[in-house]
Amino acid sequence: MPTGETAIIVPVPEAEPLVGRWRARFDKHAAQGVPAHITLLSPFVPGTQLDAALPALREILAGPPPDFRFEELVLFPGGRDASGQPRPGLAVLTPKPDDWFLDRSRALCRRFGLLPYGGRYGTDVHPHLTVAYGSLDRVEQEARFAAIAADLAPSLPLRCQPGTARILVRDDDRWWTRLELPLGGGG
Numbered sequence: 001m002p003t004g005e006t007a008i009i010v011p012v013p014e015a016e017p018l019v020g021r022w023r024a025r026f027d028k029h030a031a032q033g034v035p036a037h038i039t040l041l042s043p044f045v046p047g048t049q050l051d052a053a054l055p056a057l058r059e060i061l062a063g064p065p066p067d068f069r070f071e072e073l074v075l076f077p078g079g080r081d082a083s084g085q086p087r088p089g090l091a092v093l094t095p096k097p098d099d100w101f102l103d104r105s106r107a108l109c110r111r112f113g114l115l116p117y118g119g120r121y122g123t124d125v126h127p128h129l130t131v132a133y134g135s136l137d138r139v140e141q142e143a144r145f146a147a148i149a150a151d152l153a154p155s156l157p158l159r160c161q162p163g164t165a166r167i168l169v170r171d172d173d174r175w176w177t178r179l180e181l182p183l184g185g186g187g
Contacts, residue, residue, distance in 0.1 A: 004046075004171055004172075005047070006043060006045060006169050007039060007041065007167070008042070008165055008168075009037035009040060010040060010065075010166070011035045011166055012036045012037055013035070014158060015036040015093065015129055015158060018158060019131045020036065022091075023130070023132065027130055028133075038095060038101055038127050038128065038162075039105075039127075040101065041116060043114070043118060044108070050167060054179075060108055061184075063103075063104075063184065064184035065184060066097060067159060068095040068096060068159075068160055069096055069157040069158060069159045070093035070094070070156060070157060070158045071096055073091055073093060073131065073152050073156075074128070075089060075090070075092075075145050075149075077089045077134075078090070078141070086136050088133050088135055089133070089141050089145070090132075090133060091133075091144075091148050091149075092130050093128065093131060093152075094126065094128050098126065101127035105125075105127065106124070131148060132144060132148055165180070165181045166179070166181075167180075
């Protein structure tokens with residue numbers, strides 16, 4: 001069983017028909033076995049520590065999640081990472097309301113002493129579903145994002161009902177489901 005890097009996500013199967021083809025082309029995580037999702041925390045504890053973390057994780061996920069919706073594609077232009085290297089932009093859907101996701105992500109960070117994305121994007125990353133990564137070429141990125149926005153717009157808003165959280169474990173360049181937990185205190 002893989003014991004590498006871990007992540008906690010909330011799969012959003014309702015979004016897969018809408019974003020699946022874009023994610024397959026422009027999000028490497030789709031090819032690595034990661035479904036359309038909202039990340040609660042990545043990285044999470046090392047895979048060897050998951051069993052010990054489960055009671056606290058179940059407690060944090062106990063509050064029932066509300067239904068939410070995606071209303072529009074949000075574009076982040078990119079920029080530079082901490083070492084000054086260029087970073088492509090990002091096209092995402094953001095859940096509305098997002099309080100449940102924010103509260104759970106922050107509680108996980110506090111409880112386990114972790115930062116979202118290892119702190120690469122600051123200490124507080126807002127919940128989102130990644131549709132596509134951009135390009136370092138600005139013109140190519142703008143064209144890509146315009147095509148995606150035009151394709152998604154007729155299907156938005158999209159209403160979703162979160163049902164489970166999934167713990168993923170990375171093994172080389174593939175993510176595997178280690179455990180699926182019902183949200184709202186079930187199971």
